[in-house]
Amino acid sequence: MPRRAPRVKPGRSQNGLPSGNIRSMSNTFDPRGPRPTELTYNSYLMVPELLELQRPQSNPVHNDEMLFIIIHQAYELWFKLVLQELKNALECMKQKRVLRAQHFVKRTVEIFKVLVQQIHILETMTPQEFLGFRDKLMPASGFQSLQFREVEFLCGLKEERYLTFFKDRPEYLERLKARLAGEDLASVFLEMLHAMDYDVPQGAKALLLKGDEAAKGKVLDALRSIYEEPETELPLYLLAELLMDLDEGLMLWREHHVRVVERVIGFKHGTGGSSGVSYLKTTVDKKAFPWLWEVRTHLIPRP
Numbered sequence: 600m601p602r603r604a605p606r607v608k609p610g611r612s613q614n615g616l617p618s619g620n621i622r623s624m625s626n627t628f629d630p631r632g633p634r635p636t637e638l639t640y641n642s643y644l645m646v647p648e649l650l651e652l653q654r655p656q657s658n659p660v661h662n663d664e665m666l667f668i669i670i671h672q673a674y675e676l677w678f679k680l681v682l683q684e685l686k687n688a689l690e691c692m693k694q695k696r697v698l699r700a701q702h703f704v705k706r707t708v709e710i711f712k713v714l715v716q717q718i719h720i721l722e723t724m725t726p727q728e729f730l731g732f733r734d735k736l737m738p739a740s741g742f743q744s745l746q747f748r749e750v751e752f753l754c755g756l757k758e759e760r761y762l763t764f765f766k767d768r769p770e771y772l773e774r775l776k777a778r779l780a781g782e783d784l785a786s787v788f789l790e791m792l793h794a795m796d797y798d799v800p801q802g803a804k805a806l807l808l809k810g811d812e813a814a815k816g817k818v819l820d821a822l823r824s825i826y827e828e829p830e831t832e833l834p835l836y837l838l839a840e841l842l843m844d845l846d847e848g849l850m851l852w853r854e855h856h857v858r859v860v861e862r863v864i865g866f867k868h869g870t871g872g873s874s875g876v877s878y879l880k881t882t883v884d885k886k887a888f889p890w891l892w893e894v895r896t897h898l899i900p901r902p
């Protein structure tokens with residue numbers, strides 16, 4: 600049987616690249632390349648500027664310092680997006696738009712899966728190689744990651760003591776103080792339950808932090824009713840589970856980070872002045888939505 604010639608789009612060669620024949624191409628293709636004023640991949644993404652932003656401190660440059668810089672920069676870029684999407688989720692919850700809130704939390708959960716995995720790239724660096732440039736990093740430290748702290752605060756994990764790491768950067772300090780005083784996912788989720796006629800008191804998160812047992816009982820009862828019959832409140836149940844995924848993502852990031860840190864520097868002190876691994880281990884159990892974790896304990900089998 601004669602074989603049919605493959606169909607090729609106008610202006611394309613068989614390998615899919617522009618064929619170079621001007622007349623057969625769409626009006627927008629110019630074989631001389633884009634005019635300097637036209638938007639290109641590189642100008643849109645500012646690739647030349649981006650590739651200028653890796654400035655190793657070691658001299659001569661230590662090969663692995665480039666890895667160290669790029670991985671941290673990648674984290675900071677993702678943190679930027681996480682902050683944007685968690686803010687979106689928060690606004691949706693304030694408007695009781697449960698499904699839309701799910702959409703944004705889901706995206707951050709997927710990002711966190713990447714963040715948890717990518718820390719392990721650093722394990723391709725031997726402890727000795729890290730020592731080759733570690734002293735050049737002093738006193739810079741992960742403690743100074745403003746965006747990481749903002750992610751924590753926006754979730755509801757607010758600790759004033761971390762402000763101190765930004766006292767020399769007034770604009771960072773202001774930003775973090777605003778997050779500390781502002782709304783967070785944990786409080787807004789509980790407010791949303793109140794607004795949806797669950798018997799959860801207004802200002803529930805503040806009451807829980809004060810150790811108000813009555814408020815805690817009401818929050819757990821409300822959550823139990825959602826968790827015991829997920830089908831009747833499916834959107835709320837799914838949002839609660841996504842918040843669990845987010846909390847778990849943060850916790851897993853901490854666990855993977857501390858394992859990598861121990862593997863690379865053992866029990867040396869951190870460049871930020873902490874006890875290093877011993878300090879990091881005290882953080883791995885932090886929970887932004889502790890009541891979502893606790894409600895499991897109170898569930899009983901359905902008849």
Ligand code: HEM
Nearest residue numbers: 674721740741742744747860863869870871872873875882
């Ligand atoms: C070889 C790799 C790494 C080592 C040895 C390391 C070491 C440490 C140590 C010792 C601390 C405790 C604070 C201090 O005293 O400095 C810390 C905190 C931190 N590191 Fe790393 N780190 C590494 C990679 C990363 C990466 C890739 C990130 C990505 C963002 C990161 C983000 C952070 C953050 C946000 C904190 C604060 C954690 C908290 O207070 O809960 N670290 N790191």
